[in-house]
Amino acid sequence: MHSGELISAYLDGELSRAEELELVVHLEGCVACRMDLADVQSARSAVRSLPILDAPGWLWPADAARRQVVRKRPAAVMAAATAALLVMVIGLATWLAPSPVLEMEYADIAVTHGARVVQDGTPTSGGLAEMATLIRGVGAE
């Protein structure tokens, strides 16, 4: 391998440990080679310090860019559509499902309370009027 190629490979970190050792020994005895290494290093540093710019339109035609976007979209779109569909299905099922409700007769509630009141002997303010509600409830069955 030419020393120029070795220098580039060295700077790219592509040399094996043995090749790198050989290059370093060679550079010790080759002034021109050391100057080449310095030139390549400074050139690379200058390139890396340049700002990153968008590619000009002539370099990346519009239809090519569109094709690139179209190629990338399907996965994202499919994922979003699947998620939206899932939410819609769960939501619809939730709303369409019968809401859990416990039906109770007013009279049963009055009986439950009234019976316990009587056992307790608590003098209710309404006296026995609440029992009238109970009677109507039973009579209405």
Added chain:
Amino acid sequence: MRRMSIVLVLVAGLVIPVAAPALAQSLEEWLERAADAEFEGRQVTICDTPDGRLTEAVDVAQQNRVIVVRALGGEVVIRSGSVMTTGVDGATSISSVDSSSSALLADRYSSEVRGRSTVINRAVDLVEVLEGDLVRVRYAFDLNTGAVLRSDVNNGDGSLYCTTQFVEFRPNADIAVAEPSTTRELLLTALSSDVSLPTEVAGFAQLDMYEGPQGSTAAFYSDGIFSFTVIVADRKIAVSDLSDAPQVKVHDRDYVRRFSAGQVLFSWESADGGLVMIGDLPLDLQGAVLDGLPQPGATGFLLRMWRLIFR
């Protein structure tokens, strides 16, 4: 002068034995005597509620601690340990009650005897139940039988909430109870439940819990004067006859409320399920009690989804 003294002593001897029991009795003793009274008559209850004035009339007879209440549509027979209701169509229910404890008069109440008066031409002892400076209840106990001939219940601001009074009254009832041909049994048996309800709410003690209607859980609370029952279910409770009941705000929370004479019912849904509270509470105590119970909570989409999936 000596003759005058003898007359005074005799008069005092006649008057003091009659008046003395009134002064010596505690409120519990007054109420116990009322429970033992025997009578029959017609009782009217009038209540001023936010939904208007409500009136109810029933025929009542009480003997040997058996109470028979008759109204249009049937009768209710209340015995020790059971409540039996008979409707006009023969539908009947018997509720066996296994109460674990009785209410003690809450510390906030005291009582004062306010002398004698008359109600429907019968002599009565007037006894006031006081809550601080507020006269919460005014009872008129029949001098002869001990029955409560009239009671006036006040709201926290002193305004009158409900009045219950006999308009016809005859001592010494003779109760003849017809045995029902069909029965529907509702057992109120005390149970230990994992339902989380407070043991004390606004000065009302929870006396016991038992199975409520449709497999729900019921808890009974009393302060010795007023009482209420809370019914809890793990889902929304739909109570019949509440379709026209108004939705009201109590302390900025939404409830469905229905008044009847001497009784109020609230229905609502909390984050944990449905609740119903029914009782004879005056207006101010209604809000205080609701403050201490599980409050109306989020019942939206996520909660419904959660219940759909996990219940």
